[in-house]
Amino acid sequence: MTGRLNFVGAFLSISVAATIAEGIVEQDQIALPIIFAGLLGAIGFNLTTWYLGLPSSSSHALIGGMVGAMLAAVGTGGVKWSGIVEKVLIPGVFAVLIAGAVAVIGTKVAYLFLRNVGSDTATRGYRLGQIGSASLVSLGHGTNDAQKSMGIIVLALAANGNLSAGNFTVPLWVKIGCATAIALGTFMGGWRIIGTLGKKVAGDITPPQGFSAEASGATLILGSSYFGYPLSTTQVVSGAVVGSGIGRGGSETTGASPVAWVSRGSSPSPARERSPPAPTGSSRCSATRPDRS
């Protein structure tokens, strides 16, 4: 279901694709070798973090790769710095903090209801609700992450003269290709990374926490997709998961992985988890899955 919703989400909006294609580098100065170099950088980063078992932002890797390649090839004049700040850096930081704050509030509200509802009913109810909230995260993942791949492909098409620069459009075959790639990437398995987020960041996450975290993360991702902000869905959902842990009030909330989350350095956890390398922009969807215990 997650993969299918990733696929559907990719068709809901193209605002993020427009930002990637037109908002970060000068379209009239880009060339195919530059795009290729940028993608190589992003893939190298993704493979490295996959090997180390760290949840990483393939979105930032993609954007960083493009900016780096453009700087090397053209110089600072080839990068739209105002677009980077307005559409990438500021929303990237704010969205994580907002997701965390909303999740704190949402979790406290959920536990208020928990006091008035029998724990069995609440647990079952929120567990059922997590199917919906996790589905929303999957949808949000498709609307935001698949768009980045679309934006890069449109940029390449424009650089090659197949599309006219300045007249933004995403061909249907590009949409279908990117939607399929992200759906397959999710289907092939990001569960180990999801396990890292769900278990190591917020300890044992309860259904009310999970519901709150997913609802917060999903609405932030979907709302940001509307405004064309290419976010790191990994970081937003991580922020929401941490927020839900704080909202629950447990001291076990922020264990080892926030270090990995912030610095992308070595994980302090002794166990390294492996999952198949995912295509850029297609790997992570939901930080939690319904508690099956």
Place this chain on the structure above:
Amino acid sequence: MIFAELIAWGDLGKVVLVGLAGGVGLVVTWGLLLLGLERTQEVRSGARSGGLAAYGAIALVGGLCTLALLVLGLWALTQK
């Protein structure tokens, strides 16, 4: 100052509102649904006195509001 001018505070503010309305809103509406269902069950089993219809209405309102939030949000997303 230049940095502050680059930020679209209006759009960011809307993202905050969307997050609050959607994230917290969904928790509230779903919670109302669960509360209404729980109370309805308790009245039926005799463990609680009270209006069955009222508790049922709470559950219904919670469920409808949850659906409304989802539908409206997704509809808005497709309009841009």
